[in-house]
Protein backbone atom coordinates (compact mmCIF):
# COMPACT_ATOMS: atom_id res chain seq x y z
CA UNK A 1 0.00 0.00 0.00
CA UNK A 2 2.97 2.33 0.64
CA UNK A 3 5.56 2.16 -2.08
CA UNK A 4 8.89 3.92 -1.87
CA UNK A 5 10.47 3.72 -5.27
CA UNK A 6 14.09 4.62 -5.96
CA UNK A 7 14.08 7.52 -3.52
CA UNK A 8 17.18 9.67 -3.17
CA UNK A 9 17.66 12.77 -1.11
CA UNK A 10 20.59 15.08 -1.64
CA UNK A 11 21.04 18.02 0.69
CA UNK A 12 23.02 21.10 -0.22
CA UNK A 13 24.73 22.20 -3.40
CA UNK A 14 28.18 22.04 -4.98
CA UNK A 15 30.99 20.74 -2.76
CA UNK A 16 28.83 20.57 0.34
CA UNK A 17 26.27 18.02 -0.82
CA UNK A 18 25.18 15.19 1.45
CA UNK A 19 23.51 12.12 -0.01
CA UNK A 20 21.11 11.35 2.83
CA UNK A 21 19.18 8.68 0.88
CA UNK A 22 20.58 6.78 -2.04
CA UNK A 23 18.08 4.97 -4.24
CA UNK A 24 15.93 3.51 -1.48
CA UNK A 25 13.06 1.21 -2.45
CA UNK A 26 10.70 -0.34 0.07
CA UNK A 27 7.21 -1.74 -0.11
CA UNK A 28 5.15 -1.51 3.06
CA UNK A 29 1.95 -3.51 3.17
CA UNK A 30 -1.14 -2.56 5.07
CA UNK A 31 -0.81 -3.65 8.70
CA UNK A 32 2.98 -4.09 8.62
CA UNK A 33 5.07 -2.97 11.56
CA UNK A 34 8.61 -2.07 10.61
CA UNK A 35 11.51 -0.74 12.64
CA UNK A 36 14.09 1.36 10.82
CA UNK A 37 17.54 1.10 12.33
CA UNK A 38 21.01 2.27 11.39
CA UNK A 39 23.86 4.47 12.57
CA UNK A 40 23.41 8.16 13.27
CA UNK A 41 23.29 10.03 9.97
CA UNK A 42 22.27 6.97 7.93
CA UNK A 43 19.07 8.64 6.71
CA UNK A 44 16.38 7.23 9.02
CA UNK A 45 14.69 10.52 9.86
CA UNK A 46 15.08 11.72 6.28
CA UNK A 47 13.21 8.64 5.05
CA UNK A 48 10.37 9.15 7.52
CA UNK A 49 10.21 12.86 6.74
CA UNK A 50 9.92 12.18 3.03
CA UNK A 51 7.15 9.62 3.54
CA UNK A 52 5.29 12.07 5.77
CA UNK A 53 5.83 14.94 3.36
CA UNK A 54 7.84 17.00 5.84
CA UNK A 55 10.73 16.98 3.40
CA UNK A 56 10.98 16.74 -0.40
CA UNK A 57 12.83 14.00 -2.20
CA UNK A 58 15.44 14.68 -4.90
CA UNK A 59 14.69 11.61 -7.01
CA UNK A 60 12.18 8.77 -7.00
CA UNK A 61 8.51 8.49 -6.11
CA UNK A 62 6.36 7.64 -3.11
CA UNK A 63 2.90 6.15 -3.64
CA UNK A 64 0.23 5.60 -1.03
CA UNK A 65 -2.70 3.35 -1.88
CA UNK A 66 -1.88 3.71 -5.55
CA UNK A 67 -1.62 7.48 -5.51
CA UNK A 68 1.57 9.44 -5.90
CA UNK A 69 2.15 11.58 -2.78
CA UNK A 70 5.68 12.94 -3.13
CA UNK A 71 4.64 15.70 -5.52
CA UNK A 72 1.58 16.96 -3.63
CA UNK A 73 1.40 20.67 -2.90
CA UNK A 74 1.61 21.96 0.67
CA UNK A 75 -2.17 22.04 1.18
CA UNK A 76 -2.64 18.46 0.07
CA UNK A 77 0.30 17.36 2.22
CA UNK A 78 -1.25 18.99 5.24
CA UNK A 79 -4.53 17.16 4.60
CA UNK A 80 -2.62 13.92 4.10
CA UNK A 81 -0.98 14.35 7.50
CA UNK A 82 -4.33 15.09 9.08
CA UNK A 83 -5.82 12.02 7.49
CA UNK A 84 -4.01 8.93 6.29
CA UNK A 85 -0.50 9.49 7.62
CA UNK A 86 0.30 10.57 11.16
CA UNK A 87 3.58 11.52 12.73
CA UNK A 88 4.85 10.96 16.27
CA UNK A 89 8.05 12.83 17.14
CA UNK A 90 10.68 12.24 19.76
CA UNK A 91 9.97 15.74 21.08
CA UNK A 92 6.18 15.41 21.27
CA UNK A 93 5.49 18.83 19.62
CA UNK A 94 2.39 19.54 21.67
CA UNK A 95 1.08 23.08 21.88
CA UNK A 96 2.11 24.28 25.35
CA UNK A 97 -0.80 26.69 25.84
CA UNK A 98 -3.45 24.04 25.15
CA UNK A 99 -4.48 21.29 27.55
CA UNK A 100 -4.30 17.59 26.67
CA UNK A 101 -7.88 17.42 25.40
CA UNK A 102 -7.44 20.53 23.23
CA UNK A 103 -4.20 19.21 21.78
CA UNK A 104 -5.93 16.00 20.71
CA UNK A 105 -8.93 17.96 19.44
CA UNK A 106 -6.85 20.11 17.11
CA UNK A 107 -6.50 17.71 14.15
CA UNK A 108 -10.26 17.10 14.22
CA UNK A 109 -11.01 20.82 14.17
CA UNK A 110 -8.51 21.39 11.35
CA UNK A 111 -9.99 18.64 9.25
CA UNK A 112 -13.51 19.92 9.82
CA UNK A 113 -14.67 16.79 11.64
CA UNK A 114 -17.68 16.59 13.94
CA UNK A 115 -18.06 15.21 17.50
CA UNK A 116 -14.54 16.36 18.19
CA UNK A 117 -14.67 16.50 21.96
CA UNK A 118 -16.09 13.01 22.35
CA UNK A 119 -13.55 11.52 19.96
CA UNK A 120 -10.64 13.33 21.58
CA UNK A 121 -11.80 12.26 25.04
CA UNK A 122 -12.17 8.63 23.91
CA UNK A 123 -8.69 8.67 22.44
CA UNK A 124 -7.19 10.07 25.66
CA UNK A 125 -8.99 7.34 27.64
CA UNK A 126 -7.49 4.73 25.33
CA UNK A 127 -3.98 5.93 26.09
CA UNK A 128 -4.77 5.86 29.82
CA UNK A 129 -5.01 9.60 30.39
CA UNK A 130 -8.64 9.89 31.53
CA UNK A 131 -7.50 11.89 34.55
CA UNK A 132 -5.35 14.36 32.60
CA UNK A 133 -7.76 16.07 30.17
CA UNK A 134 -7.19 19.55 31.61
CA UNK A 135 -3.44 19.28 32.11
CA UNK A 136 -1.17 21.34 29.89
CA UNK A 137 1.96 19.70 28.44
CA UNK A 138 4.15 21.41 31.06
CA UNK A 139 2.12 19.68 33.77
CA UNK A 140 2.57 16.19 32.29
CA UNK A 141 5.47 13.74 32.47
CA UNK A 142 7.40 12.86 29.31
CA UNK A 143 5.57 9.57 28.89
CA UNK A 144 2.21 11.27 29.40
CA UNK A 145 3.07 13.92 26.84
CA UNK A 146 4.03 11.23 24.36
CA UNK A 147 0.73 9.47 25.02
CA UNK A 148 -1.11 12.73 24.30
CA UNK A 149 0.93 13.01 21.09
CA UNK A 150 -0.05 9.47 20.13
CA UNK A 151 -3.70 10.15 20.91
CA UNK A 152 -3.44 13.22 18.67
CA UNK A 153 -1.77 11.16 15.94
CA UNK A 154 -4.54 8.56 16.06
CA UNK A 155 -7.63 10.66 16.49
CA UNK A 156 -8.37 11.01 12.78
CA UNK A 157 -7.96 7.27 12.20
CA UNK A 158 -4.78 7.24 10.07
CA UNK A 159 -3.72 4.13 8.16
CA UNK A 160 -0.02 4.75 8.85
CA UNK A 161 1.86 6.02 11.87
CA UNK A 162 5.40 7.30 11.40
CA UNK A 163 7.25 7.44 14.71
CA UNK A 164 10.78 8.86 14.96
CA UNK A 165 12.36 7.52 18.16
CA UNK A 166 9.06 7.83 20.04
CA UNK A 167 10.55 6.37 23.22
CA UNK A 168 13.92 8.08 22.92
CA UNK A 169 13.41 10.34 25.92
CA UNK A 170 11.79 7.85 28.27
CA UNK A 171 12.69 5.39 30.97
CA UNK A 172 12.16 1.75 30.07
CA UNK A 173 8.81 1.30 31.75
CA UNK A 174 7.27 4.35 30.15
CA UNK A 175 8.80 3.44 26.81
CA UNK A 176 7.25 0.00 27.13
CA UNK A 177 3.77 1.52 27.60
CA UNK A 178 4.20 3.56 24.43
CA UNK A 179 5.39 0.51 22.48
CA UNK A 180 2.48 -1.58 23.80
CA UNK A 181 0.14 1.13 22.64
CA UNK A 182 1.67 1.18 19.16
CA UNK A 183 1.54 -2.63 19.02
CA UNK A 184 -2.14 -2.53 19.96
CA UNK A 185 -2.83 -0.02 17.20
CA UNK A 186 -0.94 -2.27 14.81
CA UNK A 187 -3.11 -5.25 15.79
CA UNK A 188 -6.10 -3.09 14.90
CA UNK A 189 -4.68 -2.64 11.42
CA UNK A 190 -2.65 0.56 11.61
CA UNK A 191 0.66 0.31 9.75
CA UNK A 192 3.62 1.31 11.92
CA UNK A 193 6.99 2.64 10.77
CA UNK A 194 9.23 3.25 13.72
CA UNK A 195 12.76 4.65 13.84
CA UNK A 196 14.85 3.40 16.74
CA UNK A 197 18.43 2.85 17.91
CA UNK A 198 17.33 0.22 20.40
CA UNK A 199 17.28 -3.45 19.29
CA UNK A 200 14.74 -4.24 22.02
CA UNK A 201 12.39 -1.64 20.61
CA UNK A 202 12.98 -3.02 17.12
CA UNK A 203 12.13 -6.51 18.40
CA UNK A 204 8.57 -5.32 19.14
CA UNK A 205 7.93 -4.79 15.43
CA UNK A 206 7.54 -7.54 12.89
CA UNK A 207 10.38 -6.50 10.61
CA UNK A 208 13.52 -4.42 10.78
CA UNK A 209 15.05 -2.47 7.93
CA UNK A 210 18.69 -1.44 8.32
CA UNK A 211 20.00 1.71 6.68
CA UNK A 212 23.62 2.57 6.17
CA UNK A 213 24.90 5.61 4.26
CA UNK A 214 21.43 6.20 2.90
CA UNK A 215 20.96 2.69 1.54
CA UNK A 216 18.91 -0.26 2.78
CA UNK A 217 21.50 -2.91 3.58
CA UNK A 218 19.33 -5.51 5.29
CA UNK A 219 15.74 -6.41 6.01
CA UNK A 220 15.01 -9.04 8.67
CA UNK A 221 11.96 -10.51 10.34
CA UNK A 222 11.82 -10.20 14.10
CA UNK A 223 12.87 -13.00 16.41
CA UNK A 224 9.53 -12.56 18.15
CA UNK A 225 7.96 -14.24 15.16
CA UNK A 226 10.01 -17.47 15.12
CA UNK A 227 7.86 -19.07 12.47
CA UNK A 228 9.40 -16.71 9.96
CA UNK A 229 12.60 -15.59 11.63
CA UNK A 230 14.91 -15.56 8.69
CA UNK A 231 16.71 -12.83 6.81
CA UNK A 232 14.93 -11.67 3.71
CA UNK A 233 17.31 -11.31 0.81
CA UNK A 234 17.43 -7.68 -0.05
CA UNK A 235 17.99 -6.51 -3.61
CA UNK A 236 20.94 -4.23 -4.00
CA UNK A 237 22.53 -5.40 -0.76
Ligand SMILES: Nc1ncnc2c1ncn2[C@@H]1O[C@H](COP(=O)(O)OP(=O)(O)OP(=O)(O)O)[C@@H](O)[C@H]1O
Nearest residue numbers: 011012018019020039040041042043044045046047
Ligand atom coordinates in the same frame (compact mmCIF):
# COMPACT_ATOMS: atom_id res chain seq x y z
N1 LIG B 1 18.48 19.85 6.46
C1 LIG B 1 19.64 19.23 6.19
N2 LIG B 1 20.61 19.83 5.50
C2 LIG B 1 21.76 19.20 5.20
N3 LIG B 1 22.03 17.94 5.57
C3 LIG B 1 21.11 17.29 6.28
C4 LIG B 1 19.86 17.88 6.62
N4 LIG B 1 19.13 16.98 7.32
C5 LIG B 1 19.90 15.89 7.41
N5 LIG B 1 21.08 16.06 6.78
C6 LIG B 1 22.15 15.05 6.65
O1 LIG B 1 21.60 13.89 6.07
C7 LIG B 1 22.11 12.72 6.67
C8 LIG B 1 20.99 11.85 7.21
O2 LIG B 1 20.35 12.52 8.30
P1 LIG B 1 19.18 11.89 9.15
O3 LIG B 1 18.69 12.94 10.06
O4 LIG B 1 18.20 11.26 8.23
O5 LIG B 1 19.95 10.75 9.95
P2 LIG B 1 19.41 9.74 11.05
O6 LIG B 1 19.67 8.37 10.55
O7 LIG B 1 18.00 10.09 11.42
O8 LIG B 1 20.38 10.03 12.28
P3 LIG B 1 20.11 10.04 13.86
O9 LIG B 1 20.14 8.61 14.28
O10 LIG B 1 21.30 10.79 14.40
O11 LIG B 1 18.82 10.73 14.12
C9 LIG B 1 23.09 13.20 7.75
O12 LIG B 1 24.39 13.13 7.25
C10 LIG B 1 22.68 14.63 7.98
O13 LIG B 1 23.79 15.40 8.37
Ligand SMILES: [Mg+2]
Nearest residue numbers: 044045046164
Ligand atom coordinates in the same frame (compact mmCIF):
# COMPACT_ATOMS: atom_id res chain seq x y z
MG1 LIG C 1 17.10 10.86 13.14
